[in-house]
Amino acid sequence: MLRKEGYKVKTASTRSNKGLRLIEMLGLIVRFHKTTDVVLIDTYGAMNFYYAYLVAKTCQAYNLEYIPILHGGNLPERLHASKKYSKSLFGKAKINIAPSKFLYDIFKAEGFNNTKIIPNAIQMENYPFKKREDFQPKLLWVRRFQKRYNPVMALEVLLLLKKDYPNAKLCMVGPDKDGTMKTCKKFAAKNQLDIEFKGKLKKKAWAKLSKNYDFFINTTNIDNTPISVIEAMSLGLAVVSTNVGGMPVLIKNNDDGLLVPVNNAQDMAAGIDRLIKNPEKAQSLTENARKKVENFAWEKVKTDWNRVLNS
Structure with missing residues (x-):
């Protein structure tokens, strides 16, 4: 940029x-x-x-x-x-x-x-907003497979949702860092979960993929303000995240996303269930999220960078 x-x-x-x-x-x-x-x-x-x-x-x-x-x-x-x-x-x-x-x-x-x-910047045109009126348990997880990001929790959330939504699905995008992907695949096989493991994708590729999903889940145990969550907010996905680090700075709970306790798959699944049953609320969250991340557009952020670099 x-x-x-x-x-x-x-x-x-x-x-x-x-x-x-x-x-x-x-x-x-x-x-x-x-x-x-x-x-x-x-x-x-x-x-x-x-x-x-x-x-x-x-x-x-x-x-x-x-x-x-x-x-x-x-x-x-x-x-x-x-x-x-x-x-x-x-x-x-x-x-x-x-x-x-x-x-x-x-x-x-x-x-x-x-x-x-200076906020993390995204090029908004690469993350176009998709308006969703009907929210289904179609989950997208985008992060590096590493223990600190707790990817196994995403599978636990899916397993819980499957009880009421047999067609619930999960797609996980990201490279393996410490063998955690293997752990996830073993969990999926043991519990007969059909999960898509896409590996590392370019940003435009996962942004295109996001059209097939309604929820973005962030399961991390430790975080700042991850760019993947900002991108998901721009794309119109309903974001449900653990309440860690800088996440409550990025997401206002129950206004532009949902925050749940760390390592609590039950609360995350329950939050997703509530939004499925209340699509008007889910739609409100996604619209508010999109408005918020417009402040992260490069066209706005670049002014701050120009001041710093030219001072």
Whole structure:
């Protein structure tokens, strides 16, 4: 999106091997530091935190300005677990970009006053709203298969719904990270659940796929304000999510989505059941959600990015 605004952007890295990925990231800075104005660093709370730290240290060595873009609901834990590294990474940044007030408040409380909110941006034209008047138990789950995102809960929700809705179905989209997909497939086989496992799809592909579903379920145990949920809200899917991390900042419960307790398949299934039986309410949630995420449109968000990059 920045390229379309006229910025010259070099990116690294798409390599799956972690060592090669790090070498490529650091090598890019070494090669182009003389012609680079600022480095944008996608920053997460797990292992990738150390990549961000090393990239930042390399930028500091070359007196290059850098901007960490904060992702992941486990970043707050990382701030406490790695205080020294965090102080160096975030304290010396040009500015830290938080996608929501959730992370913004946490970073400010830790003394990182060089933090600004710029929402995760989407290109709205790629996520057209589908008006749904009849809501059926057709569930879509889009995330990486990883324990922290609790994908097994999605299957548990389907199993509960099957009692009253034998034709209920679930489609799961995303790559496997830690073997959790295998666990899900075993659960599905054991309980005779016919589930579509699509693997990793490009965004346009799953956006097209979403037309066949009515609910988007987010089962995670830890979160920030995931872009997949924002995209689902734009597409007109009724969003039902666990109430963790930044989710109550993104979703106003019972207004533009439903929030349920973490790891509570019964409450999530019950929430979906209520909306199926009350399609007018479900329609109201989806329309309100679409209005909300219009504030995440790149055409609005790009103004904030232009101010930051040109300051």
